[in-house]
Amino acid sequence: MKLIIEENADKVAEFAARYVVTKINEATENGKYLVLGLPTGSTPLGMYKKLIEFYNAGVISFEKVKTFNMDEYVDLPRDHTESYHSFMFDNFFRHIDINPANIHILDGNTSDHEKECEEYERKIKESGGIDLFVGGIGPDGHIAFNEPGSSLASRTRIKTLNEDTIQANARFFGGDITKVPTQALTVGVQTVMDAREVMILITGSHKALALHQAIECGISHMCTVSAMQMHRCATFIADEDATLELKVKTVKYFKGLMNHHRSLVMF
Amino acid sequence: MLPRKLKIDSTELAEITNELVQFLNCLVLRSGGLKKEHIWVRNGRILDERTVFFEEKTMADVQIDCEGLILSPGFIDLQLNGGFGIDFSTYNSDDKEYQEGLALVAKQLLAHGVTSFSPTVITSSPETYHKILPLLKPSNASSEGAGNLGAHLEGPFISADKRGCHPEQLVITSLSPNPVEIIEHVYGSTENIAIVTMAPELEGAQEAIEYFVSTGTTVSVGHSSAKLGPGEMAVLSGAKMITHLFNAMQSYHHRDPGLIGLLTSSKLTPDHPLYYGIISDGIHTHDSALRIAYHTNSAGLVLVTDAIAALGMSDGVHKLGTQTIHVKGLEAKLDGTNTTAGSVASMPYCIRHLMKATGCPIEFALQSATHKPATLLGVSDEKGTLDVGRLADFVLIDKNVTVKATFCSGKRVFLAQD
Numbered sequence: 001m002k003l004i005i006e007e008n009a010d011k012v013a014e015f016a017a018r019y020v021v022t023k024i025n026e027a028t029e030n031g032k033y034l035v036l037g038l039p040t041g042s043t044p045l046g047m048y049k050k051l052i053e054f055y056n057a058g059v060i061s062f063e064k065v066k067t068f069n070m071d072e073y074v075d076l077p078r079d080h081t082e083s084y085h086s087f088m089f090d091n092f093f094r095h096i097d098i099n100p101a102n103i104h105i106l107d108g109n110t111s112d113h114e115k116e117c118e119e120y121e122r123k124i125k126e127s128g129g130i131d132l133f134v135g136g137i138g139p140d141g142h143i144a145f146n147e148p149g150s151s152l153a154s155r156t157r158i159k160t161l162n163e164d165t166i167q168a169n170a171r172f173f174g175g176d177i178t179k180v181p182t183q184a185l186t187v188g189v190q191t192v193m194d195a196r197e198v199m200i201l202i203t204g205s206h207k208a209l210a211l212h213q214a215i216e217c218g219i220s221h222m223c224t225v226s227a228m229q230m231h232r233c234a235t236f237i238a239d240e241d242a243t244l245e246l247k248v249k250t251v252k253y254f255k256g257l258m259n260h261h262r263s264l265v266m267f
Numbered sequence: 268m269l270p271r272k273l274k275i276d277s278t279e280l281a282e283i284t285n286e287l288v289q290f291l292n293c294l295v296l297r298s299g300g301l302k303k304e305h306i307w308v309r310n311g312r313i314l315d316e317r318t319v320f321f322e323e324k325t326m327a328d329v330q331i332d333c334e335g336l337i338l339s340p341g342f343i344d345l346q347l348n349g350g351f352g353i354d355f356s357t358y359n360s361d362d363k364e365y366q367e368g369l370a371l372v373a374k375q376l377l378a379h380g381v382t383s384f385s386p387t388v389i390t391s392s393p394e395t396y397h398k399i400l401p402l403l404k405p406s407n408a409s410s411e412g413a414g415n416l417g418a419h420l421e422g423p424f425i426s427a428d429k430r431g432c433h434p435e436q437l438v439i440t441s442l443s444p445n446p447v448e449i450i451e452h453v454y455g456s457t458e459n460i461a462i463v464t465m466a467p468e469l470e471g472a473q474e475a476i477e478y479f480v481s482t483g484t485t486v487s488v489g490h491s492s493a494k495l496g497p498g499e500m501a502v503l504s505g506a507k508m509i510t511h512l513f514n515a516m517q518s519y520h521h522r523d524p525g526l527i528g529l530l531t532s533s534k535l536t537p538d539h540p541l542y543y544g545i546i547s548d549g550i551h552t553h554d555s556a557l558r559i560a561y562h563t564n565s566a567g568l569v570l571v572t573d574a575i576a577a578l579g580m581s582d583g584v585h586k587l588g589t590q591t592i593h594v595k596g597l598e599a600k601l602d603g604t605n606t607t608a609g610s611v612a613s614m615p616y617c618i619r620h621l622m623k624a625t626g627c628p629i630e631f632a633l634q635s636a637t638h639k640p641a642t643l644l645g646v647s648d649e650k651g652t653l654d655v656g657r658l659a660d661f662v663l664i665d666k667n668v669t670v671k672a673t674f675c676s677g678k679r680v681f682l683a684q685d
Contacts, residue, residue, distance in 0.1 A: 079317055089317055100324040
């Protein structure tokens with residue numbers, strides 16, 4: 001795996017966006033679609049902004065891009081400001097030239113959750129699998145909504161959210177905990193593991209312990225992102241704050257590789 | 268299939284039918300203000316872009332680059348006496364001539380970004396009303412011209428003292444003993460009437476207001492000598508508007524404010540809101556008076572031009588009903604007097620002047636010529652906003668409110684030549 005340590009969140013976003021651009025251009029040159037797995041949340045926001053800038057500058061087109069989002073709340077109207085459909089539409093999709101027929105977000109308003117999840121896995125397979133899964137992590141090391149205790153072999157499914165997550169989310173729902181969704185549909189850990197490449201974005205000191213557990217401790221379902229240790233091509237991009245819990249030798253080791261990593265996104 | 272990318276001057280925009288069109292790179296006026304957004308249109312209606320994206324999962328057939336211009340709902344003028352040499356109060360000899368004049372004005376208004384208007388008729392004889400009113404059937408905007416919202420009948424039930432340019436001999440100063448009978452005798456059918464301006468102090472006025480409201484007509488108080496009391500009674504009876512505030516009414520007095528006092532009346536409630544037309548041409552309303560109105564009751568401010576036949580014409584002598592008007596620059600005076608007639612200012616001019624005189628934001632000025640008049644007339648579920656489902660009647664303007672292009676039902680119906 002790679003750990004790329006950038007100075008701040010803005011640099012993390014820049015690196016991540018450049019990496020996505022590089023992958024899109026490679027796929028386009030090979031006459032192929034690039035299939036992306038996409039997250040929501042404050043951490044990837046910066047990456048989306050950079051990608052929009054690259055699009056507006058004519059550096060990139062999303063014409064040959066397909067997307068699969070990681071998760072979506074259950075029983076939250078699609079057009080609710082906090083739904084992930086809204087997040088992706090407002091912060092990314094409406095600003096670029098992606099064909100809406102090529103985007104996929106789990107439908108949390110379906111009456112048959114199991115079928116919706118099975119269909120989602122089938123569509124990923126039909127698209128040839130995900131080329132690059134971009135993700136963020138929670139302070140407890142969860143990836144998508146695979147919270148502590150989720151099976152590392154899990155697939156796309158409905159998940160009941162834990163109390164901490166619900167309380168943390170209340171601030172997005174007018175501080176009213178009764179309005180916070182209690183369930184979500186989420187891709188599984190194995191679904192992410194099946195991707196050809198995974199890129200995890202981590203910023204802020206509140207994620208430092210999670211990063212430590214993810215890369216310096218053993219693989220554990222109590223920290224689902226630690227499964228990435230077994231991924232054949234995983235990249236973590238962190239800012240300085242997120243490395244505060246890492247051993248000095250770990251940080252020095254990966255910083256020593258930065259020139260090589262930097263060359264991955266030169267254009 | 269990828270979208271065809273066009274600019275606003277493309278000839279295709281005048282002929283778009285049922286294609287899915289996305290207007291992008293524009294500042295869209297919505298209730299939250301001016302925001303960089305897109306507008307999606309098909310079959311002449313504004314679509315919900317998320318529904319298009321997530322349900323139809325389709326890309327636009329056509330994308331139109333608006334080059335950073337402001338995209339505002341088309342302007343609405345509730346008081347327009349004519350323009351371009353045509354006077355709505357003049358009926359000469361036949362219906363065809365009148366209809367052609369109306370159509371000419373409607374067509375020319377598109378260049379001013381006006382997509383809806385109320386043809387305004389000043390005090391006239393019953394014979395004239397009976398001939399004109401059937402010809403003023405409401406219509407939607409199209410490439411043929413701005414849409415007709417229905418007639419605005421200013422008079423004849425007005426104060427003789429405050430008639431302004433209205434012909435004295437035709438003014439009717441009482442609606443007693445039978446207001447409904449008198450109205451039907453004078454106007455004929457109320458079917459094509461959108462607004463009636465009347466003086467609330469006349470005998471029988473309150474009953475007349477209730478009658479007009481029951482027929483779906485908006486009542487505006489004006490050309491009046493009324494004190495505040497009758498004005499408040501009018502509002503409680505259902506009147507919703509003051510006609511050209513400050514003009515043709517009693518001046519403000521601290522022991523009886525007259526109709527101007529309605530702006531702060533305790534009788535105003537959500538059930539009885541009040542709008543007022545105001546002419547911000549720099550002539551009819553002093554800038555200081557504009558500021559007084561704006562700071563006293565900004566929610567009720569509605570821009571009207573009260574423009575006459577000379578709108579869009581050069582200086583000279585023009586007709587307004589049976590009256591002769593002399594025009595010089597932006598001033599229009601009744602022949603032989605110093606009485607101000609209607610204005611010769613366009614709606615974009617009035618919007619600009621309101622901003623300059625009051626310092627109000629452009630969003631407020633534009634809303635005062637779009638959403639507010641639409642709400643007042645009860646047509647905001649079709650016009651005056653860019654909300655989903657509405658008619659795609661809009662105008663592209665720059666920050667100086669210069670009209671660059673006008674669209675009706677999604678088709679470009681006017682393009683400014685640079």
